Amino acid sequence: xxxxxxxxxxxxxxxxxxxxxxxxxxxDPDMAFGVRSLGHRRYLSSQGAHPAQFSPEIWSRDxxxxxxxxxxxxxIREVVEQGLxxxxxxxxxxxxxxxxxxxxFQNSHITPAARANDATDVWAARHGNYLSHxxxxxxxxxxxxxxxxxxxxxxxxxxxPGANLGLYxxxxxxxxxQDKRTLEAFHAFREEAERKRFRYFLEVFDPNxxxxxxPEKLGxxxxxxxxxxxxxxxxxxxxxxxxxxYHGPRYMEEICQYDSNMAVGVLGGSAGTTxxxxxxxxxxxxxxxxxxxxxxxxxxAEHQLAFIEFLRLISxxxxxxxxxxxxxxxxxxxKGITPKLSLEQDLELTEQSMRYGDEGGKTxxxxxxxxxxxxxxPVAAWPTKADGAPDxxxxxxxxxxxxxxARLKQ
Numbered sequence: 001x002x003x004x005x006x007x008x009x010x011x012x013x014x015x016x017x018x019x020x021x022x023x024x025x026x027x028d029p030d031m032a033f034g035v036r037s038l039g040h041r042r043y044l045s046s047q048g049a050h051p052a053q054f055s056p057e058i059w060s061r062d063x064x065x066x067x068x069x070x071x072x073x074x075x076i077r078e079v080v081e082q083g084l085x086x087x088x089x090x091x092x093x094x095x096x097x098x099x100x101x102x103x104x105f106q107n108s109h110i111t112p113a114a115r116a117n118d119a120t121d122v123w124a125a126r127h128g129n130y131l132s133h134x135x136x137x138x139x140x141x142x143x144x145x146x147x148x149x150x151x152x153x154x155x156x157x158x159x160x161p162g163a164n165l166g167l168y169x170x171x172x173x174x175x176x177x178q179d180k181r182t183l184e185a186f187h188a189f190r191e192e193a194e195r196k197r198f199r200y201f202l203e204v205f206d207p208n209x210x211x212x213x214x215p216e217k218l219g220x221x222x223x224x225x226x227x228x229x230x231x232x233x234x235x236x237x238x239x240x241x242x243x244x245x246y247h248g249p250r251y252m253e254e255i256c257q258y259d260s261n262m263a264v265g266v267l268g269g270s271a272g273t274t275x276x277x278x279x280x281x282x283x284x285x286x287x288x289x290x291x292x293x294x295x296x297x298x299x300x301a302e303h304q305l306a307f308i309e310f311l312r313l314i315s316x317x318x319x320x321x322x323x324x325x326x327x328x329x330x331x332x333x334x335k336g337i338t339p340k341l342s343l344e345q346d347l348e349l350t351e352q353s354m355r356y357g358d359e360g361g362k363t364x365x366x367x368x369x370x371x372x373x374x375x376x377x378p379v380a381a382w383p384t385k386a387d388g389a390p391d392x393x394x395x396x397x398x399x400x401x402x403x404x405x406a407r408l409k410q
Contacts, residue, residue: 003109004086004165008240008263011290015260021285021315022241022265024087025308026295027076028115028167031091031140032122038072039299040065045074073097075304080110082305084312089113089167089293092141100149100162114146116166116200117189119182121208134178134209135171137185143198158197165240166193169203172225174211183229190237202226202239203267219247223255230262241291243267246280249287256288265291271300274307274328274346278321281314302339306331322347 007020029037041049041061050070054061067075076098080088088110090098095114098104105112121135144153147160168189170182193200204226206218213221222244230238241263246252256264266284268277277297284292294311301307310324319327329343339346382399383391390403 002111004111011263012261022086022291023311024089024293025079025085025298026089026293028089028091031115031118032124034125036066038067041067044071045078047074080104080108084308087111087113092146095163096149111165112163113165114163116168121171134173137182143196166200167203168200171205173207174213194237199240201241203243206245219251241265243293246284252287263290265289265293268294268297271296272350273348275325276350278314278324281311282321302332302337
């Protein structure tokens with residue numbers, strides 16, 4: 001059984017359980033950004049660089065700066081091998097390369113997934129103006145192409161060589177005609193998905209243009225729209241879980257307590273600081289979220305595998321967000337990687353855009369500042385059990401920090 005299904009089943013059996021948190025790595029930025037989408041080459045997998053043509057009279061590869069697709073695929077392979085995420089979200093094309101042709105997920109507990117639609121509010125092309133317009137529904141990928149890589153799948157069985165989980169996104173604008181068109185497109189997708197036995201999770205963006213709703217009230221509007229929409233969907237057509245903007249503790253608890261059978265997750269938003277990501281996961285989980293999906297925050301990390309490991313440790317309550325930032329910088333130092341920000345800067349909370357672009361209408365979500373305790377120098381040892389295993393229950397904060405920093409530096 002895939003870990004996603006096991007964790008969702010455990011959560012539905014006992015909604016109060018906190019040990020079934022799902023983490024997704026959203027490696028689908030090629031559906032939005034084009035050339036820049038695959039991220040900066042300052043982080044590559046252990047396979048290193050792949051050949052690329054650059055004419056020296058035009059530019060050097062270092063000047064160009066971005067990964068190519070083979071380098072991006074290598075990173076996905078490493079994350080899957082690491083095994084700490086539960087979902088790998090990809091574009092239909094990357095899903096075909098890794099899931100269908102390569103069979104990367106056949107012997108993995110990780111569930112492959114693909115972005116099933118790309119509404120216009122993710123069309124973040126350089127010099128384009130699409131992001132300044134109200135979002136319109138659109139789908140590049142078809143369900144059949146995600147499931148089996150061709151127009152018509154063999155439906156004599158319930159298994160498919162490709163992904164059988166997709167992300168479908170909607171953007172509520174508080175505009176009657178626009179929202180009606182969005183929900184009509186969603187209705188058509190749900191009917192097709194149910195007929196083709198295709199599972200999906202629902203991503204809900206905040207308005208990408210001025211909605212007339214004050215920012216502090218957007219959480220109420222979004223919660224009501226989600227619940228109103230889901231009320232018309234029976235179990236056969238409902239999403240596996242939700243992916244929404246974190247609007248703070250009150251609105252997260254409000255929607256999470258509504259239906260114990262509905263798992264709610266948060267989307268990660270723009271890159272920001274390391275502390276932004278770690279606090280978002282910690283706070284969302286504290287107030288009821290059971291999933292977190294990070295795209296740009298992982299893809300832009302100085303060391304993706306270490307970043308993911310600290311997300312998992314935070315989700316398991318083994319380390320605090322503040323301790324994790326300190327330990328992450330310790331790992332970077334141990335590996336000889338220069339961080340993008342100093343430790344002091346990386347411990348700051350910043351305003352986070354939850355949009356794919358930075359043009360007008362972006363949603364800003366802030367979390368209340370938290371006084372950071374000054375860290376003492378990590379001690380060299382930590383308590384262990386009789387069998388030599390680390391005794392987390394007896395560790396101080398400094399000992400936990402020292403343990404995880406030393407382990408991940410290796």
